Amino acid sequence: MVHVRQLDPTASPLDYFGYELRRKREEAGLTLKQLGSVLFCSGSLIGQIETTLKVPTREFAERVDAALVTDGMFSRLVGLVLRSQLPTWFQPFADMEAKATYVSTYQCQLVYGLLQTKEYARAVLATGQPEKLDELLAARMERQRILKRTRPPLTLVVLDEAVLHRPIGGVEVMRDQLLHLLSLRDERWIRLQVLPFRVGEHVSLAGSFTLLRFDDDPDVVYTEDLISGHMTASSETIREAALRYAGLQGAPLSVEDSAELIKGVLEERYGQQAGTGQRPLA
Numbered sequence: 001m002v003h004v005r006q007l008d009p010t011a012s013p014l015d016y017f018g019y020e021l022r023r024k025r026e027e028a029g030l031t032l033k034q035l036g037s038v039l040f041c042s043g044s045l046i047g048q049i050e051t052t053l054k055v056p057t058r059e060f061a062e063r064v065d066a067a068l069v070t071d072g073m074f075s076r077l078v079g080l081v082l083r084s085q086l087p088t089w090f091q092p093f094a095d096m097e098a099k100a101t102y103v104s105t106y107q108c109q110l111v112y113g114l115l116q117t118k119e120y121a122r123a124v125l126a127t128g129q130p131e132k133l134d135e136l137l138a139a140r141m142e143r144q145r146i147l148k149r150t151r152p153p154l155t156l157v158v159l160d161e162a163v164l165h166r167p168i169g170g171v172e173v174m175r176d177q178l179l180h181l182l183s184l185r186d187e188r189w190i191r192l193q194v195l196p197f198r199v200g201e202h203v204s205l206a207g208s209f210t211l212l213r214f215d216d217d218p219d220v221v222y223t224e225d226l227i228s229g230h231m232t233a234s235s236e237t238i239r240e241a242a243l244r245y246a247g248l249q250g251a252p253l254s255v256e257d258s259a260e261l262i263k264g265v266l267e268e269r270y271g272q273q274a275g276t277g278q279r280p281l282a
Contacts, residue, residue, distance in 0.1 A: 005051045013080040014052050017061075020077070022050045024068045038067045055085055055135045058142065082142040085135040089228040096220055096231065098146050100153045102213035104245050106195075106204050108160040110168070111177060114144050115157065115184065115192070120177040123169030152189045158245075158252050161196050164265045175270040178262050185259055193252035194261050203247035211241050 009019035025035050025046070032043030032050075039046070039060070048054035056064075061078035064070065086094055097103065097114075105112050110124060121140045122133070130136050146152060167174050184190045195202065210222045218233045221241040232238075253261060 007051070012052075013077065013084045014055060017056060017074070017077050017081050018050045018052050020073070021046070021056075021064065024064075024070060025050075028068055035067065039063045055132075055138065056081060057138055058082070079142060079145070082135075082139045085132065085139040086143075093222050093229055093231050094143055096212055096222075097143070097153075097210075099214060099217075100212040101215050102156070103153045103210065104156045104213070105208070105210040106158045106160075106245065106248050107163060107208045108204070109163065109166070109208065111159065111163055111181070112157050112210075113140060114147055114155065115181065115190075116140070116144075117173070117177045117180050119173045120169055123173055147187070147190070155190045156249075157190070157192045158248050159192070159194050161194055161261070164194065164262060165269065167269075171270055175266065178266050178270065182259055182262055182266075185255065191255055192258060193249075193255060194258040195248065195252045196261065199251050202251050203244045209241060209244075211238070211245055 007015050007019040007022070009016040025032075028035075030038075032046050034043075036043040036046050040063075041060070045054060049056050049060070056074075056078055058075070058078050061074040064074045065072050083091065083094055103114070110116075111120060113121070116124065118137065118141060122137050125136050125140065126133055147155065164178065168177070181192060184192055207223065212220045212222065219238045219242075220231050220233045221237050222229060222231045224230070252258065
């Protein structure tokens, strides 16, 4: 007799997803293998997702909705599932970021998470040696969906020039990441500027920070240290962060000049002429 693991759908979004997947599959009278053949995956994978041993992707959720005619239920649920895979200390910020009307950030080490390519993000996340790298990566990519909404947040990003030169993931990964940054010039709701080395000392030498603004809620400021993040709505901290960000906005290159600097780094360090689509053979 096969033992079927019982799930508590109230335990977590992942448990609820697995519980509903099993319930809908059984309602349709399908075995794991039969549903797998419809979804072009193995029955084993479906069983692992049903029992929370695997985290579903958005693509999987969308295919399940189509196969089981569930009116988008799993596509709506998978966002919660993926967000629940983020570190516990980071989840409150991700929730607030998703609700923000304005995102203003200065990053001195890395490309801001919302603007990272998949392979750049993989390389960044791997530095923490996580046990579930694929799940964390899927969660980060899911987080970026806020930029594709009908009304995305106005996202103002200042990157230190050092970010462009630090070869995260190697030459190929950095080449694609910088090309992605250049492609954002066409996004009306994103304004990307680079703070060049020649500026020298500036108002945020202490490190990166992000300021979130909302239509109906107090602003919040987010910073990170080595092992966790810190978010506050303290009026004094918000005032200081806003003042510092205003100071930063006067120091970077314009959006147009920032794009030219990125192009120059692409050519000099990563062997790519932006706009040609050609890469060196050597």
